[in-house]
Amino acid sequence: MFWPIVACVLLPWLLVYLGLHVVQRGIIFIDIAMAQMAALGICVAILFRVELESWTTFFIALGFTMIGAAIFSVTGKRTSQVPQEAVIGIAYVVAAAAAVLFLSRAAEGDEEIKNMLVGNILLVTPREVWERFTLFAAVGIFHFVFRGNFLLVSFDRDGAYQKGLQVRWWDFLFYAVFGLVVTSFVRIAGVLLVFSYLIVPAVCGINLAQRIRNHLLIGWFIALLGGVSGLFLSYWWDLPSGAAIVCTFGALLVLVSLVAVCRNRTKRAG
Numbered sequence: 001m002f003w004p005i006v007a008c009v010l011l012p013w014l015l016v017y018l019g020l021h022v023v024q025r026g027i028i029f030i031d032i033a034m035a036q037m038a039a040l041g042i043c044v045a046i047l048f049r050v051e052l053e054s055w056t057t058f059f060i061a062l063g064f065t066m067i068g069a070a071i072f073s074v075t076g077k078r079t080s081q082v083p084q085e086a087v088i089g090i091a092y093v094v095a096a097a098a099a100v101l102f103l104s105r106a107a108e109g110d111e112e113i114k115n116m117l118v119g120n121i122l123l124v125t126p127r128e129v130w131e132r133f134t135l136f137a138a139v140g141i142f143h144f145v146f147r148g149n150f151l152l153v154s155f156d157r158d159g160a161y162q163k164g165l166q167v168r169w170w171d172f173l174f175y176a177v178f179g180l181v182v183t184s185f186v187r188i189a190g191v192l193l194v195f196s197y198l199i200v201p202a203v204c205g206i207n208l209a210q211r212i213r214n215h216l217l218i219g220w221f222i223a224l225l226g227g228v229s230g231l232f233l234s235y236w237w238d239l240p241s242g243a244a245i246v247c248t249f250g251a252l253l254v255l256v257s258l259v260a261v262c263r264n265r266t267k268r269a270g
Helices: 002-010 012-025 030-047 055-075 084-103 109-118 126-145 147-155 157-162 167-189 191-208 212-237 241-269
Strands: none
Touching: 002 126, 002 212, 012 030, 012 126, 012 147, 012 167, 012 191, 012 212, 030 055, 030 084, 030 167, 030 191, 055 084, 055 167, 126 147, 126 167, 147 157, 147 167, 157 167, 167 191, 191 212, 191 241, 212 241
């Protein structure tokens, strides 16, 4: 349990930050679509019998996420008759169906479909943890350096256009880096857990606080609590770790939502 707990402590902080951007942009399902495209790349590697932990597999998966980044940055127009969520949904469904088709031709297809969805974070190795932590730290520094433009594009898109920013270019940068993070995490965590780490803590933070800094602090706490609690529940009750963590996040979101509703009613009554 030691290294899975370390993974749940060291890795989710960047996912929470990126999740706040995703929620603010109103493209909630882009993370699960990007995760599914990374998983599709892994399925292609499996079909061609490439070693799963090799750099070849990583770059195949990253290539698919870069395709997604290009598609989503082009379709994120300021005004469009087709909502971007529709494009994201189509991309997810096609990627999921293609992954099933590819895995149907592989001998271990059924087991890989399960791993693709829920992963198995209990099997994470020290090397995987530190490699991903190093990558996440580098991405965090990149976002910190360009935080002004990224925050403006995500939180005040009209203001970004008025300031003359190349919004599509910054969108592509965001999605490309986002895809890099998702690609590195989806193999150990699975598509559903990646989605949960990105969205649930961010939504909890937004429900309980007003300022972005507080959103982050609350989101980090929820990510830590949900991840570690889900791991221990999976250990005690002999449950799949990924599914247990996802359901724990769901329970925490319900609890936080109830607290937010009660607090708002108290404020109105006062």
